[in-house]
Amino acid sequence: MKAERWEGVYSFEDSPFLMEILTELRDERTGPIAFRKGLVKLGRYMAYELTKTMETEKVPVKTPLEETEGVIVRDRRNVVIITVLRAAIPLMEGLIKVLDHARVGIVSASRGKAPKFEIEMNYVKIPEIRPEDTVIVADPMIATGSTLIKVLDEVKRYGKPKRLVVVGVLAAPEGIERIKSRHPEVEVFVAKVDRELNDKGYILPGLGDAGDRAFGAP
Numbered sequence: 344m345k346a347e348r349w350e351g352v353y354s355f356e357d358s359p360f361l362m363e364i365l366t367e368l369r370d371e372r373t374g375p376i377a378f379r380k381g382l383v384k385l386g387r388y389m390a391y392e393l394t395k396t397m398e399t400e401k402v403p404v405k406t407p408l409e410e411t412e413g414v415i416v417r418d419r420r421n422v423v424i425i426t427v428l429r430a431a432i433p434l435m436e437g438l439i440k441v442l443d444h445a446r447v448g449i450v451s452a453s454r455g456k457a458p459k460f461e462i463e464m465n466y467v468k469i470p471e472i473r474p475e476d477t478v479i480v481a482d483p484m485i486a487t488g489s490t491l492i493k494v495l496d497e498v499k500r501y502g503k504p505k506r507l508v509v510v511g512v513l514a515a516p517e518g519i520e521r522i523k524s525r526h527p528e529v530e531v532f533v534a535k536v537d538r539e540l541n542d543k544g545y546i547l548p549g550l551g552d553a554g555d556r557a558f559g560a561p
């Protein structure tokens with residue numbers, strides 16, 4: 344795990360296996376089945392990495408032979424995953440394999456029409472958020488950050504969690520800057536921070552439209 348230049352922002356460039364999954368996701372020849380599988384795999388390993396930053400507790404455990412000391416990841420019991428439709432569905436599927444106690448919220452958010460391009464949230468189902476919770480907002484592509492800022496605003500209406508974490512595949516520096524200026528306490532875990540956004544709001548070099556590629560439908 345590599346600390347990026349913003350406080351609380353981490354990437355996984357130092358993990359060859361995660362970089363191999365990312366390479367397959369980037370490859371334009373990767374079809375929807377392999378793309379979805381890649382997102383599930385990436386979600387699973389990023390959740391595993393996230394558990395390394397969670398509070399643990401020593402517990403006694405009795406083997407068939409004797410008593411010894413074991414460990415539980417205490418914070419793993421108090422997780423809420425917010426799935427930002429569409430492309431976060433396979434990412435959430437991976438995250439929940441490790442964070443299997445998680446309560447799951449769903450948010451559908453999209454950019455509205457010109458000239459304002461306001462973010463419209465069409466469906467919001469978020470569970471109660473408790474002080475002991477780690478809330479993970481799953482959104483594969485942190486591009487302009489506009490959707491995420493709106494989603495984070497909304498999530499905060501449901502309670503104040505212990506940690507608020509965004510898990511994604513790729514981020515543009517512009518998106519991170521915007522999120523951090525509006526929600527400085529938010530932690531960001533992404534496979535990689537890419538170079539920049541293009542004038543259509545796509546991350547470069549990126550992987551294209553994650554939703555279209557995961558579901559084969561623009």
Ligand code: URA
Pocket residue numbers: 484486544545546547549550551552553554
């Ligand atoms: N959303 C995507 O799916 N891809 C991008 O590059 C930017 C936003």
